[in-house]
Amino acid sequence: MLEKLRISLIFINLVLLKSLSLNHRMHNLYTKFVRILEICK
Structure with missing residues (x-):
């Protein structure tokens, strides 16, 4: 999952x-994508 986010x-x-x-x-x-990533952390 994390790898897919990185890609x-x-x-x-x-x-x-x-x-x-x-x-x-x-x-x-x-x-927006960066905000979603921040929430996922």
């Missing part, structure tokens, strides 16, 4: 790096 986080980071300047919504999605 997802890496994937989202890559997507974010590529599209942050183009798509601001991705940043919102990323922040």
